[in-house]
Amino acid sequence: MSLSEFELIERYFCRGLRIRDDVVLGIGDDAGVVRVRAGHELVSAIATLSAASPGVNIRRPREFGHRCLATALNRLAASGAEPHWTTLALTLPRAEEPWLKAFSRGLRDLAEREEIQLIGGDTTRGPLAVTVVVDGTVPSGKAVRCDGARPGDLVFVTGPMGSARDARGRTLVESRPQATAGKRTSGSRADLPVPRVRCAMALRGRASAACDLSPGLSTAVEAMLSASAVGATLYPDRLPSTAPLDHPGISRSQRLGLSAGGDLELCFTLPRDERGGIEALVAGLGVIATEIGEVEATPGLRLRLD
Ligand code: ADP
Ligand code: MG
Numbered sequence: 001m002s003l004s005e006f007e008l009i010e011r012y013f014c015r016g017l018r019i020r021d022d023v024v025l026g027i028g029d030d031a032g033v034v035r036v037r038a039g040h041e042l043v044s045a046i047a048t049l050s051a052a053s054p055g056v057n058i059r060r061p062r063e064f065g066h067r068c069l070a071t072a073l074n075r076l077a078a079s080g081a082e083p084h085w086t087t088l089a090l091t092l093p094r095a096e097e098p099w100l101k102a103f104s105r106g107l108r109d110l111a112e113r114e115e116i117q118l119i120g121g122d123t124t125r126g127p128l129a130v131t132v133v134v135d136g137t138v139p140s141g142k143a144v145r146c147d148g149a150r151p152g153d154l155v156f157v158t159g160p161m162g163s164a165r166d167a168r169g170r171t172l173v174e175s176r177p178q179a180t181a182g183k184r185t186s187g188s189r190a191d192l193p194v195p196r197v198r199c200a201m202a203l204r205g206r207a208s209a210a211c212d213l214s215p216g217l218s219t220a221v222e223a224m225l226s227a228s229a230v231g232a233t234l235y236p237d238r239l240p241s242t243a244p245l246d247h248p249g250i251s252r253s254q255r256l257g258l259s260a261g262g263d264l265e266l267c268f269t270l271p272r273d274e275r276g277g278i279e280a281l282v283a284g285l286g287v288i289a290t291e292i293g294e295v296e297a298t299p300g301l302r303l304r305l306d
Contacts, residue, residue: 003095005123012104013088013118020084020117032119034085040137043081047072047214048131054214054262055193058128061099063191065106071214072132073114073195074264078212080144080204081136083114083197088121089131106192107132114197142204144268149209149228153269155221155293157213158196158282159240193264199287203268206278210268216261222301224267231300234293238306269295 003011014027024033036042049068051058058064069086076083088107092100111118116134203210211224217239225232270278275291282289 003097008095008100008123009121012100013121019112019115022084023117023119026117026119027121029120032085032087034119034135036137039140041140041143042135043076043079043138043143044133044135045072045076045079046131046133047075048129050127050129054216056262060191061102062106064130065103065108066110066192067106068130068132069107069110069116069134070193070195070264072134073110073116073197074214074266075212076134076136077195077197077200078144078146078210078266079138080142080200080207080210081138082201083116083134083136085119085135086111086116087119087133087135089129090121090123091126091129092123093126093128110192114195138204144200144203144207144210145227146209146211146224147227147229148207149224149230149232149269149295150271151230151295151297153208153271153295154275154291155232155234155267155269155295156278156289156291157217157240157267158199158265159288159290195264196266196287198285199282199289200266200268202281202285203278206274207268207270210266213263213265213267214261217263217267218301219261221267224269225295225299225301228269228295229299230295231298231302232293232295233302233304235306236292236303238290238292240288240290 009027022035022037024035026032047068049056049064049071055067056064068088072086073083107118110116200210209224209228211220213220215223221232221234279289
């Protein structure tokens with residue numbers, strides 16, 4: 001790389017990131033050191049993105065940088081943890097400065113908004129891959145897990161669904177070779193998705209289980225149901241998709257939300273007596289939560305039209 005690894009880190013990843021006083025040692029030492037509050041547990045989540053990941057367009061580096069952190073954050077969020085620190089493993093074919101500038105800005109803007117500090121990483125040369133670890137904390141014993149769903153619970157998703165697919169749909173049209181890195185400044189939910197951190201924190205002590213939907217709704221929900229040793233019936237035409245369902249039917253819904261990956265939304269299950277408060281609670285956070293089905297004792301995922 002023309003830019004040395006040291007210069008690259010100094011230029012793009014050290015700036016504006018000393019924002020937390022619980023970081024004892026940040027970038028510069030072999031390992032980061034942080035202080036964990038008494039009575040809390042450390043929660044850690046990781047995401048790796050490449051050019052082939054759902055919702056990714058590496059020709060839009062600001063959005064890509066944002067999405068790398070947002071994906072790890074949404075995974076952490078599913079546990080109800082509050083994010084504090086992040087580390088970044090960056091594998092790049094070459095050090096292209098405009099690209100790095102926009103990428104690091106996308107990542108940094110989101111980190112600042114969520115008050116997360118980058119405390120270390122590693123930079124290597126090779127085919128593009130980005131791994132982000134986000135660490136956070138949760139009051140001891142209060143993490144929301146994927147194995148707590150019980151028969152009779154209601155299934156909710158945050159929405160809208162299908163925005164990652166929309167982003168990619170547009171990407172296929174927009175990505176021409178002359179497109180300049182980082183030129184676009186405006187960002188929609190699909191371009192700069194907001195991970196559901198506050199929403200999930202509000203679900204602590206209420207939701208019986210939760211999972212991140214970036215693997216795709218059916219994949220993620222099946223894993224959650226199987227971990228909980230239960231099943232569910234979902235009503236696909238209740239799914240809050242970004243595009244109207246132009247004809248009713250499971251196949252259309254499946255294309256929109258059930259199998260698409262990359263949506264930074266959450267699915268959670270809720271005991272019925274928690275239903276009353278939850279919609280108002282999440283709406284107060286500017287998030288829409290839609291009831292899409294119910295948990296049953298019989299294992300497996302069943303789809304039914306209303
Ligand atoms: P080493 O020679 O031990 O691999 P590096 O030069 O890779 O050390 O890293 C120097 C410092 O910069 C370390 O504190 C490391 O955590 C940090 N660092 C390296 N790459 C990144 C990155 N992409 N983002 C954030 N910090 C990084
Ligand atoms: Mg290194």
